[in-house]
Amino acid sequence: MPEISEFAVERWMDLHENTATHNLAETCCASISLSGLLSLSSPDSKVDDLLDLSQKQGYGAIRGSDALRTNIANLYAANPDNTEETNPITKDNILVTSGGIQANFLALYTIVKPGDHVIVQYPTYQQLYSVPESLGAEVSLWRAKEEKGWEMDVDELSALTKPNTRVLVLNTPQNPTGTHLPLPTLTRILALAQTHSLTILSDEVYRPLFHSTPHPAPPSLLTLSHTPKYHHKNILITGSLSKAFSLAGLRTGWLASPSPALLEKCASVRDYTTISVSQIDDRIASVALSQPTIHNILSRNIxxxxxNLTLLEEFVREYSWAVSWVRPTAGTTAFLRFRARDGRVLDDGVFCERLLAETGVLVVPGRECFGRGAEFGGWVRVGVVQEEGVWGEGLRRVAGFLDGAGYEGCSVLGE
Structure with a gap:
């Protein structure tokens, strides 16, 4: 079996985030404390709702408490056809995991076998293609194109399929571009998956943070798959409290599926990793995803x-000689392309290291952390849902760097 590649973006963050004074690389919405969570809950909420000091700390509910799994299921309850019928998504469609990253790993370990062909939406979080490769699969990348606004071409996806294609991996909203798959694209993907009997893994950890969509936000694939027209059982969805819900420290994620059999297989794999999520985390997560708390968290983060995107848009406009972008529509990330004054492509790794050393601002180099080979030279990922004190001052420091000698001294690729 092939060895797994070094996880470039996680290694970059691990090496640098503790020395940064302004972490613009963070992809979680600005974190909240437990007291902050209570302030976003019902007026009569109290500490005892979050922490039961009398509860004995055993393993708890192995697959997640009924309360937590029910609240997670409610995230997918909206009917995209706008009929009165409610989608049959219940707690039995949910398996709680230790973060979204474990949910992705369990799903991939369950559905990918040696010799399989796997198609992965790209660019994306490295885990989604490096893990299938480590399991002995052949991976093809379904590439988005910047010149087309990072739009995905389903005809190109169809052309990538082979007789041994077994799995399609999606990431919507997408990391690092901050774009999302619109409803017409999702329905075509489901039709293709039905035709070719594909299992879909959709990493939706940035749902439901839709901040700039020109049309109503599309439903989750889980919701869509329950409608008669688009019915497809072989789907796994991953989600998390880390990104859109500001609670990365709880380490609580989930797997969701319309297929009890598929979810059962993932649960069997999970038995070999984490027996259960902490009872404390489970209880707090249940409160976070309850009404009106979840509404208040999302309103705050949107x-x-x-x-922050208004500030970033002004920055891109003022420094258009140095930076360009496709304005993100959802999630917490934006992908920026930097170039030298003469138009040549910057070495994004050198740029990020020098920016950190001179200003304390941390961002993520695109070529090193998201590229395959020479792709994404000059590209930088930022996380755009930071607190104002971090985001505003961080952008001011980046602007000062662009105006100064440090930027002039950044090397270009090919030299």
Whole structure:
């Protein structure tokens, strides 16, 4: 079996985030404390709702408490056909995991076998293609194109399929571009998956943070798969409290599927990793995903995203000689392309290291952390849902760097 590749973006963050004074690389919405969580909950909420000091700390509910799994299921309950019928998504469609990253790993370990052909939406989080490769699969990348606004071409996806194609991996909203798959694309993907009997893994950890969509936000594939027109059982969805819900420290994620059999296989694999999620985390997560708490968290984070994107848009406009982008529509990330004053492509790794050393601002180099080979030279990923004190001052420091000698001294690729 092939060895697994070094996880470039996680290694970059591990090496640098503790020395940064302004972490613009963070992809979680600005974190909240437990007291902050209570302030976003019902007026009569109290500490005892989050922490039961009398509860004995055993393993708890192995697959997640009924309360937590029910609240997670409610995230997918909206009917995209706008009929009165409610989608039959219940707690039995949910398996709680230790973060979204474990959910992805369990799903891939369950559905990918040596010799399989796997198609992965790209660019994306490295785990989604490196893990299938480590399991002995052949991986083809379904590439988005910047010149087309990072739009995905389903005809190209169809052309990538082979007789041994078994799995399609999606990431929507997408890391690092901050774009999402619209409803017409999702329905065509489901039709193709039905035709070719593909299992779909959709990493949706950035749902439901849709801050700039020109049309109503598309439903999750889990919701869509329950409608008669688009019915497809071989789907796994992953989600997390880390990104859109500001609670990365809880280490709580989930797998969701319309297929009890597929979820059961993932649960069997999970038995070999983490027996259960912490009872404390489970209880707090249940409160976070309850009403009105979840609504208040998302309203806070969408407002932060919109405010910060306005500042970033002004920055891109003012420094258009140095940076360009496709404005993100959802999630917490934006992908920026930097170039030298003469138009040549910057060495993004050198740029990021020098920016950190001179200003304390941390961002993520695209070529090193998201590229395969020479792809994404000059590209930089930022996380756009930071607190104002971090985001505003961080951008001001980046602007000062672009105006100074440090930027002039950054090397270009090919030299």
């Amino acid at each position: 407002a932060l995203a919109k405010e």
